[in-house]
Amino acid sequence: xxxxxxxxxxxxxxxxxxxxxxxxxxxxxxxxxxxxxxxxxxxxxxxxxxxxxxxxxxxxxxxxxxxxxxxxxxxxxxxxxxxxxxxxxxxxxxxxxxxxxxxxxxxxxxxxxxxxxxxxxxxxxxxxxxxxxxxxxxxxxxxxxxxxxxxxxxxxxxxxxxxxxxxxxx
Numbered sequence: 001x002x003x004x005x006x007x008x009x010x011x012x013x014x015x016x017x018x019x020x021x022x023x024x025x026x027x028x029x030x031x032x033x034x035x036x037x038x039x040x041x042x043x044x045x046x047x048x049x050x051x052x053x054x055x056x057x058x059x060x061x062x063x064x065x066x067x068x069x070x071x072x073x074x075x076x077x078x079x080x081x082x083x084x085x086x087x088x089x090x091x092x093x094x095x096x097x098x099x100x101x102x103x104x105x106x107x108x109x110x111x112x113x114x115x116x117x118x119x120x121x122x123x124x125x126x127x128x129x130x131x132x133x134x135x136x137x138x139x140x141x142x143x144x145x146x147x148x149x150x151x152x153x154x155x156x157x158x159x160x161x162x163x164x165x166x167x168x169x170x
Contacts (some may be wrong), residue, residue, distance in 0.1 A: 065087055
C-alpha cells in the first residue's frame with residue numbers, strides 16, 4: 001500500500017511539474033519593439049496632408065509609409081520615383097524552444113530567428129535568420145531585452161503597420 005501511495009504521489013508531482021513547464025513556455029515573455037526594415041520601390045501615391053507615401057515594390061506589393069512632418073517638399077516627389085527607405089515595423093519577440101531558424105522573407109508575418117547580441121543599455125537586439133541576414137529590433141523596454149541571451153531562438157511576429165520613413169530617391 002505504501003508503494004502504491006508513493007507511486008501516486010510521484011505521478012502527481014511529475015504531472016504538476018510538467019504542466020508548470022508547459023505553462024511557463026506558453027507564458028514566455030513577449031518583448032515589444034520595432035524592427036528596422038528596408039523598403040525599395042516606386043512611388044504610387046503621395047498624401048501631402050497625412051504626410052504619407054505609398055510605395056510599390058517589384059512584385060507590386062504596396063507599403064504605406066508615414067513621412068516625418070519635417071519633410072516640407074513632399075509635393076515635389078513625383079509618382080514613379082524610385083525610393084529606397086527604412087521604416088520601423090512593430091514586432092513582438094517571443095523566446096521559443098526547439099524551433100528551426102527561418103529566412104526573414106519580406107511579406108512574411110512570422111518567422112523564427114536567433115539572437116546574436118543585445119545592448120542592455122539601449123534595448124537594441126540583433127538577430128540573424130537562417131541565411132545569417134542581420135535584423136535589428138529596438139525593444140520598447142531595454143530591461144526586457146536585456147533578459148535575452150545570445151543564442152536564444154525567438155519567434156518574430158510582425159504587426160501590420162510601418163511608420164516614420166525618410167524616402168530617399170535612388
